[in-house]
Amino acid sequence: MNIGRRSFLSFVIGGAAGTAITPLPWKLIDDSSIWSQNWPWTPVPPDGEYSQVNSVCTLCPGGCGITLRKVDDRVVKIEGMKGHPINDGGLCLMGLSGLQLLYGPTRVKTPLKRVGKRGEGKWEKISWDEAISEVTKKLADIRSNGESHAVGSIVDSESGTVPNLFKRFLTAYGSPNFMTMPSIQDTYGMTLQLMQGVSAQAGFDAENADFILSFGSGIIDGWGSPVRMFKANSAWKANGKKVVQIEPRLSNTAAKSDKWIPIKPGTEAVLALGLANVIITNSLDSKKISRSTGFESFKKLVQNEYSIDKVSKITGINSATIVSLAKNFARASKPLAICGKGQGSIPGSLNEFMAVHALNALVGNINKEGGVWAVTETDYIKWPKLEMDSVAENGMQKERIDGAGSEYPHANSLLNRLAEVINSGDGSLEVIFVSGANPLYSMPDSKAMKTAFDSIPFVVSFSSYMDETADNADLILPNHVYLERYEDVPTLAGLSKPIVGLTRPVVKPQFDTKHVGDVVMLIAKALGGGMADAFPWESYEACLKETLGVKWDVLVEKGFEFNGDKCILEGDFNFYPEAMKSLSNFTPVSAEGSAISYPLILIPYDTIRLANGYIGDPPFAIKAVEDTVLKGKNSCVEINPKTGKELGLTEGRYASLLTPRGKAKVKVHLYEGIMPGIIALPRGLGHTAYDKYLAGKGCNFNELIGPAEDPVSGLDAAWGIRARLTKV
């Protein structure tokens, strides 16, 4: 028998035929398709018992209710809480990505003590007892030297038990230097104080307004309580309400508005006064708030100083547009003017806020449906009176390092001034506590802030994450993240009905962290004497339960409660407070730098996809940033094609951006949506800390800009800075 080629072929054919009538090929096809669905990098939630817990998101001041879906002891998803008065089931990108802040790589897992140089990233793990005794020893020494006022703290807000524990701690210790992160609430609060004589916040009945005039507020870019504003915006669209957006850049908000009016940045107050002029001159102010003072002076001011032609010249908006805008605004049945640029993290110019608020008063929508309400929070914090010893009393007599209350009598806290005061040698601190804030990243001129921190001998961070401030601290006492702790979350954020929510431990602490409230109390107790007596509670939880009283049960059950009321206007509305007099000879807050060395103007912009406060973008969120904002490792600078042509810059080119405060390498993005001569950079990029997903991406806008003090409030009113852009 000859076994040749034919026999072989025949064997193969037989084999093929045989194979075809076995399950082998069909089974393999099926199995390989299933195999491809189960690659190990495909995330698969664990199997187990499902449950849901309601809590509150604290990633921004918006105060959204959240529902956490759990499988056994692991949280697998965060959703918006249905029926919550702020967000009713909706949630933003940051809120959805919150689990990455719980389980992600950026957490500080145990108390850490610096061993290398500051910022070098060399840490030694220490126990909580060691950490607390370290702080206590330092504080006891300073206090015994009579230097108690040289201790300061920076926290995220003024309200709530945790900030108040810090405040109480400092008061009992003997330091007035309780500082908070700035926001537009500071300016709005001051505006209401000056014009309405109330100590309240502005609450906007946005849902019921029918003509929204926004002076650069990022309605869908994270202004106010972001999800609530998203929903309000959708409702306006659905019901045919009008939105007019005034800002130099075609932001997402401007793009979704009914009319976008580009304006020369920094001249918003002038436009508001010009609009007031048209309204008054055309007698469209019939609905004007009835009880008022100073109207005649205000009328004189706008008619004499803010003629349409002059306003048109200053703002760059043509006269016809100004007139028709004023008429449309005044003729709407529920017009509402709002201000505070972008997400509202820069307090802004007091004059601008007063001018805009005067517009609301002119059309009579103060304390009305669809208008601006003066709202106050219920102060449920009724702690026993503090017994201060002599050291504390002496310390509290001292002036604040930031000049709030003395140099600037209306301000409560002026963190924007801290860096300059310290760096110019006008003041110094021995110890600084930072909790729920990241000033070394998010304060304007963050480099100057870092220099100031470098001269503070002892920096203690309570951050849950390795952020820029924690990275430059001497000691990190990590707090639980919001999904691991109890805390009251009072929310104003422009709501017409203030709310208090309760975060709760949805999962047990994942690492060796401690509640910041407990740590403050432990330090006070270790200091002994009056300090220990000031904190009669066993733990933070006990303190919170006692403080909330009957609210506790409601909050545990429902997760939120309305907390406050609309103020009744008792006095007259003051159209022309003392502080407004500077407007008779208007000089807008100017951009720093000379026009010759720096021919362009750089402004920041906010997007809902970039967090720019204490929280950095979690990995999910940073992935969602468009490549016209962040391209590779570089921030994109938006520049009008006309200006680009003049400078010889083409799309995608690298350029060097120089401002009086700093420089950065950026990529050029030609964009018709920005006014010629103006360039824009996103806020929220350029982190040097956190994790590999966030660090080293883009440049930090705050390194390029410095604060500009508002002459009346002392708050930061910088809206931009002069800049130069050159080819690389």
Place this chain on the structure above:
Amino acid sequence: MSTQDDKAKEVSADGAAGPIILFFILGLAATLVFGWVIFPKLLYSQKKQPIDFNHILHVEAVEEGCESCHFFREDGSFSGIPKLAQCVECHEDAQGEDPNEVKFVEEYVANGREVPWLVYARQPDCVFFSHAAHVKKAEMDCGTCHGHIGESEHSRVYEENRITGYSRDIWGKNISGLRKHTWERMKMDDCAECHATKEIKTDVETLPWPINWLPRPYEKQTGNQARVKTVKEACFVCHK
């Protein structure tokens, strides 16, 4: 004369036809044996359950039958294979002398470790399946899908597909993919068998008069029984 006959002779002289057929049959037979006998043995690895579990013994001892251990949670979700906590309710200490129980108590209960049971019916994560909808609402018997597992004295060998990682029970014991009983296979087609064919299982009320805009035969659904037969958006019923 060289004619066609010669050529024919040549071929047969080679004796090629025989070997060709022979080799064809050889190839056929070899692959048939490989495909039907050797391939399944290679494809599946044999694993033993960590503890040999006797269902008969347990069913006799508990009060509420299968539901004593495989119960619905308050929210309607199904507990599946019991967690250690449930076992501990009875087995805090060994109750008998069975070496399996002793092993269970010593290795798992004493250390508070969950037993890594191998789940015969585990479906891929992309499949949404509600036990409540099938057992409570459609009143299906557990055995329709799971067979007579409750009547077993020993845990079966768990055969794991080396490629997919799933149990052999999903494809079915029969490598050809054919089955006799409903519980012998758990592929999508088996779900679809009911979902694509069975009509609404519900009581209908026949309307007393013919209304021309109502579909014939003038019936109105009275129960709240959902359709079993999935039509529009059928994929998303199971693949959420």
